[in-house]
Amino acid sequence: MAKFEKSNSVGEWLDQRLNLTTFNKVMMTEYWIPKDINFLWAMGVLLATTFGILIISGIFLMMYYKPDINLAFDSVNYTIMQEVAFGWLFRHIHGVAASVVFLVIYIHMFTGIYYGSYKQGREMIWISGMLLFMTFSAAGFSGYMLPWGQMSYWAAMVITNLFGGVPVIGDALVVWIRGDFNVADATLTRFFMLHVFLLPITIMGIIALHFYTLRIPHVNNQNSDEFDFDTEAEKYLAGNKKESKVIPFWPVFISKDLAVLGVFLIFYFYLVFFHYDFAMDPVNFDPANNMVTPAHIYPEWYFLWSYEVLRGFFFDIFGFKAFNIGLIAFAFANVIFLLLPWLDRDPKILPAHRRPVFFVWFWILMIDLIVLTVYGKLPPTGANAWVGFFAAVSFILLFVILPIVTKIDAKKRGSL
Amino acid sequence: MRELKILAVVVALTLITYWGVEPFAHSQMHPHVAPADFTFSDVQEDIKDIKALQGDAANGETLVTSNCTACHSIEAKGFPPVMDNASSAAAYGVTPPDLSSAGKLYNADYLAAFIKNPAKASKVSHKFVEGRVHPMPAYDWLQPQEVADMVAYLKSIAPKEMTNKQVFNDACQRCHSIKYADMKGGTMAAFTPNADIKHYMGKLPPDLSQFIRSRGHEYLETFVNDPEKNLEGTAMPRVGLNEEAQKQVVSYLEEIGDSKKSQREELGPKFLIYLVIFAIFGFLWKASKWRDVH
Numbered sequence: 001m002a003k004f005e006k007s008n009s010v011g012e013w014l015d016q017r018l019n020l021t022t023f024n025k026v027m028m029t030e031y032w033i034p035k036d037i038n039f040l041w042a043m044g045v046l047l048a049t050t051f052g053i054l055i056i057s058g059i060f061l062m063m064y065y066k067p068d069i070n071l072a073f074d075s076v077n078y079t080i081m082q083e084v085a086f087g088w089l090f091r092h093i094h095g096v097a098a099s100v101v102f103l104v105i106y107i108h109m110f111t112g113i114y115y116g117s118y119k120q121g122r123e124m125i126w127i128s129g130m131l132l133f134m135t136f137s138a139a140g141f142s143g144y145m146l147p148w149g150q151m152s153y154w155a156a157m158v159i160t161n162l163f164g165g166v167p168v169i170g171d172a173l174v175v176w177i178r179g180d181f182n183v184a185d186a187t188l189t190r191f192f193m194l195h196v197f198l199l200p201i202t203i204m205g206i207i208a209l210h211f212y213t214l215r216i217p218h219v220n221n222q223n224s225d226e227f228d229f230d231t232e233a234e235k236y237l238a239g240n241k242k243e244s245k246v247i248p249f250w251p252v253f254i255s256k257d258l259a260v261l262g263v264f265l266i267f268y269f270y271l272v273f274f275h276y277d278f279a280m281d282p283v284n285f286d287p288a289n290n291m292v293t294p295a296h297i298y299p300e301w302y303f304l305w306s307y308e309v310l311r312g313f314f315f316d317i318f319g320f321k322a323f324n325i326g327l328i329a330f331a332f333a334n335v336i337f338l339l340l341p342w343l344d345r346d347p348k349i350l351p352a353h354r355r356p357v358f359f360v361w362f363w364i365l366m367i368d369l370i371v372l373t374v375y376g377k378l379p380p381t382g383a384n385a386w387v388g389f390f391a392a393v394s395f396i397l398l399f400v401i402l403p404i405v406t407k408i409d410a411k412k413r414g415s416l
Numbered sequence: 417m418r419e420l421k422i423l424a425v426v427v428a429l430t431l432i433t434y435w436g437v438e439p440f441a442h443s444q445m446h447p448h449v450a451p452a453d454f455t456f457s458d459v460q461e462d463i464k465d466i467k468a469l470q471g472d473a474a475n476g477e478t479l480v481t482s483n484c485t486a487c488h489s490i491e492a493k494g495f496p497p498v499m500d501n502a503s504s505a506a507a508y509g510v511t512p513p514d515l516s517s518a519g520k521l522y523n524a525d526y527l528a529a530f531i532k533n534p535a536k537a538s539k540v541s542h543k544f545v546e547g548r549v550h551p552m553p554a555y556d557w558l559q560p561q562e563v564a565d566m567v568a569y570l571k572s573i574a575p576k577e578m579t580n581k582q583v584f585n586d587a588c589q590r591c592h593s594i595k596y597a598d599m600k601g602g603t604m605a606a607f608t609p610n611a612d613i614k615h616y617m618g619k620l621p622p623d624l625s626q627f628i629r630s631r632g633h634e635y636l637e638t639f640v641n642d643p644e645k646n647l648e649g650t651a652m653p654r655v656g657l658n659e660e661a662q663k664q665v666v667s668y669l670e671e672i673g674d675s676k677k678s679q680r681e682e683l684g685p686k687f688l689i690y691l692v693i694f695a696i697f698g699f700l701w702k703a704s705k706w707r708d709v710h
Contacts, residue, residue, distance in 0.1 A: 035709060038418065038419050038422055039419050039422070039423065040422060040426075074599075077596075077625070077626055077629075078596050078599060078625070081675075081676070082596060082675045082676065088676045088679075088680065089680075089683070092680075103430065107426060241708045241709045242708070242709060242710065244709075247709055251701075251705055252705045252706065252709060255698075255701045255702040255704075255705040255706070256702050256705075256706065258698040258701065258702070259695065259698035259699045259701070259702040260698075261698065262691060262692075262694045262695025262696075262697075262698035262699070263695055265691045265694065265695070266688060266691045266692060266695060269684075269687045269688060269691055270684075270688060272684075272687075273680055273681070273683065273684030273687065273688075274684055277438075277632075278434070278437075278438050282629060282630050282631065282632060283630065284630075285626040285629040285630035286622070286626070286630045287623075295445070296445050301433070301437045304437060366429065370429065370432060370433050370436065373433055373436065373437060374433070374436030374437055374440065374441065377436075377437045377441040377445075378441055378444050378445070379444065379445060
C-alpha cells in the first residue's frame with residue numbers, strides 16, 4: 001500500500017486517494033480540442049445534456065407509470081398528466097426531448113459525414129456513434145409503446161411483425177419478441193424493462209465508449225487540418241494561446257458549448273410548452289384498441305425515412321415478394337451508415353466542399369432523406385407510392401455509387 | 417458570419433422537414449372540411465313554414481306535456497324520469513334526454529326540424545333502414561304552428577345559465593362517458609349502460625376524457641357540429657348544439673382532458689426568460705474565454 005501523509009484539506013485528502021488533479025487535467029483542462037470549429041461541434045454536449053434531461057424526467061415518470069395494459073394509459077394521461085404536481089411538465093419534457101434528441105443526432109451525424117470525421121483512424125468514433133443511434137432508436141421505439149395509446153399499439157404491431165420476414169425462424173421470432181402471439185400485456189412489460197433498464201444502461205456504456213474513441217484520433221476540425229496535438233498543446237501551455245491550434249475542453253471549448261446550449265434550450269423548452277404535438281402524436285391519446293386500426297399508421301418522424309425505404313417497394317419484382325424486397329432494403333438502410341468509413345474510398349480527410357463530386361452526393365443524400373421522411377408519413381397511394389419507390393431506390397444507389405464518387409474526387413486531386 | 421450561414425442551412429432543412437411531416441402531411445391525411453354551420457342551413461327548407469310563425473309557449477306546454485312526457489322527463493317542470501336509466505335504455509335503445517335544457521342547448525331551427533323528423537335532422541337516416549326505426553317517432557303530422565309552440569315552450573323553460581359540466585351532462589353523457597372527470601367516484605359514466613349503447617350504436621361510443629388532445633379544437637369544432645363531415649357514415653347523430661352550447665362542451669373537454677393548460681401557459685414564459693438569461697451568460701462567458709485564444 002502507498003504511504004499517506006496527513007492532509008491539510010479535503011481536496012488534498014481526496015487528491016491523495018483519487019489523484020483528482022491529474023484526472024481533472026486528463027479529462028478537462030488538458031483534454032485538447034481543435035480551435036478551428038463551428039457551432040456544429042457543440043452537438044455532442046447538446047446530446048449529453050438532452051440525454052441527461054431524458055434520464056431525470058424518465059425517473060420522475062417511472063414513479064407513477066404502470067406497465068400493465070389495463071393501467072398504463074390512465075397512469076400516463078390521468079395520474080401523470082392531471083393529478084401529479086407538474087407530472088405534465090415531466091411528460092412533456094420527456095416526450096419532446098425524445099423527439100428533439102433525434103434532430104440533434106441527425107445534425108451530429110451529418111456534420112460527421114460532411115467533414116469526413118468518420119475515416120482514416122476515426123472509424124471507431126463513427127461506429128460507436130452509429131451504435132448509439134441504434135440504441136437510441138430502440139429506446140425511442142420502446143418508449144413510444146409505454147403510454148399504450150392507439151399509435152403505441154399499432155406501431156408495435158407493425159414493427160414486431162417485420163421480424164416475421166427473417167427466413168426460417170421468422171414466425172417464432174415474432175412470438176419470442178412479443179412474449180405472446182399478439183402484442184399484449186407481456187409485450188408492454190418487457191418493452192418497459194428494455195426502456196427503463198437495459199437500453200439506458202447500454203446507452204450509458206456506449207456513450208463512455210464514444211467519448212473514449214475520441215481520445216486517440218482526436219476531434220476533427222472545420223478544414224480537416226492535420227497537426228500534432230502534443231506540439232500545439234505545448235504552445236498553449238506555454239502561453240501562445242493565439243498561435244496554438246488547440247484549446248482545452250475546460251473551460252474554452254465548454255464555454256462555446258454552453259452558449260450554443262443556451263440557444264438550443266430556448267428552442268427546446270419553447271416546444272415543450274407551446275408546440276408539442278409533433279412529438280406527442282394526437283392519435284396516441286386514444287387508448288389502444290386491437291379492434292380498431294387507425295386510418296393512418298406512421299412511426300415518429302425520425303424513423304420515417306427508413307420506414308419509407310421499407311414501404312417504397314410496394315410491388316413484386318421478378319417474382320420476389322414486395323414485402324421481402326422492402327425488408328431487405330430496410331435492413332440495408334439500417335446498416336449501411338455503419339459501413340460508411342469503408343465505402344468512402346478517398347484516402348484524405350476533407351470537408352465536403354473541398355470534394356466536388358462528394359459535395360453533390362452529400363446534398364442529394366440530404367434531399368433524398370427529406371423526401372423519404374415526408375413521403376414516409378403521407379398515405380402510400382397513387383403518385384405518393386411511386387415517389388417513395390424512386391426515393392428508396394435512389395437511397396440504395398447513392399450508397400452503391402459512393403466508392404466510385406469518392407474515388408473520382410481523389411483522382412482529380414491526384415491523391416490516388 | 418460562416419456560423420450564421422451554417423445555422424441558416426440547418427434551420428432551413430429542419431423547417432422543410434417539419435413542414436413536410438406536420439402541416440403538409442396532416443393536410444393530406446385529413447382533408448379540409450367546410451367550417452361549422454351553426455345556422456343549420458340544410459334544415460331551413462323543412463321548417464320554412466314553422467319559422468314564419470310566432471310560437472306560443474302556453475299552448476306549447478299543453479302539446480309538450482301530452483306528447484313528450486310519456487318518454488322524456490322534464491325535471492325543471494316536475495316531470496321525473498318514468499324509469500331509471502338502465503330500464504329506459506332497455507326500452508328505447510338509448511336513455512331519452514331530459515327536456516329541461518333543450519331550449520338552451522339546441523338551435524331552435526334544428527329543434528323544430530328534429531321534432532318533425534329526428535332521423536333526418538340528426539343525419540342518421542342511414543342507420544334506420546330495413547325495418548329499424550328511430551326510437552323517437554317523427555312528429556311531421558303536427559301543424560307547423562304546433563311545432564313552433566313546442567319550441568317556444570322549450571325555450572321558455574330552459575335555464576338562462578348552465579355550467580360547462582351541466583351542458584355536457586345533458587348534451588353528451590347519454591352516450592359518452594368522460595371518466596377523468598370523476599376517476600374515483602365513477603359518476604361520469606354514460607347514462608345508458610354499455611351493453612345497450614353498444615347495441616344501439618353498433619359500437620361503444622368512446623370515452624371523451626382525452627378528446628381535447630386526440631382530436632383538438634379544430635376537429636371538434638366541425639365534428640360536434642356535424643359528425644358526418646369528418647366521419648362519413650358514423651353512428652353518432654348530429655346533436656344540433658347551438659354555438660354557445662358547443663363552446664361549453666369543448667371547454668369542458670379541455671377542463672377535464674387538459675386540466676393543466678393554464679399552469680402550462682403560465683410557466684412557459686418563465687422558463688423561456690430564465691433560459692434567455694442563461695444563454696446571455698453563456699455567450700458572455702464564451703466571449704471572455706475565447707478573447708485570449710483568437
